[in-house]
Amino acid sequence: MEHVATAHELTHATIRPWRDPVVDGRGHDPRSVYAERYWLSVIGPTATLIMRRFADEFDHAPDGFVIDLAHTATTMGLSYTKGQHSPFGKALHRCVMFGLAQPTPDGFTVRRILPNVAQRHLSRLPDDVQQSHYDWARRTIRLDRRQIEQQLIRLGVTPGAAARASEAAALAL
DSSP states (O other): OOOOOOGGGOSEEEEEEEOOHHHHHHOBOTTSHHIIIIIHHHHOHHHHHHHHHHHHHHHHOTTOEEEEHHHHHHHTTOOOOSSTTOHHHHHHHHHHHTTSEEEETTEEEEESSBOOOOHHHHTTSOHHHHHHHHHHHHHHTTSOHHHHHHHHHHTTOOHHHHHHHHHHHHHHO
């Protein structure tokens, strides 16, 4: 059985895209308002920032990249030490716990696109956030937001801006 490293065992990590045709076709950019409104409440601000940072890197290196874990943590205002109590390591672990990343022997595969927040996680959020999510889902079911986003990217709009623009269009309905 191949050993899968944990964040606290590595100094550098290879980050590869986690390709999932279902989620990739209907999900949310980690830099989107959806990620900020709903995923942030589930995984916390540090894990959300990590996912956004990885999305930015994937824009430049779509097949993956290598990061220096200590350097990355420091640029995010976090400490990184080899061990279980590193704030950066804990946040990476939250990404794994909530199905946004998977450990590999030399790093992680990471979702480029986030799925909808699962109902079991939504049910733990305040009532107003749950209602907001319900309203969002009801409005966006009529609009293929990802199709708009992909068209904007084909027209030369950056992926992050395309995600925000398509989401704004969905929310305006």
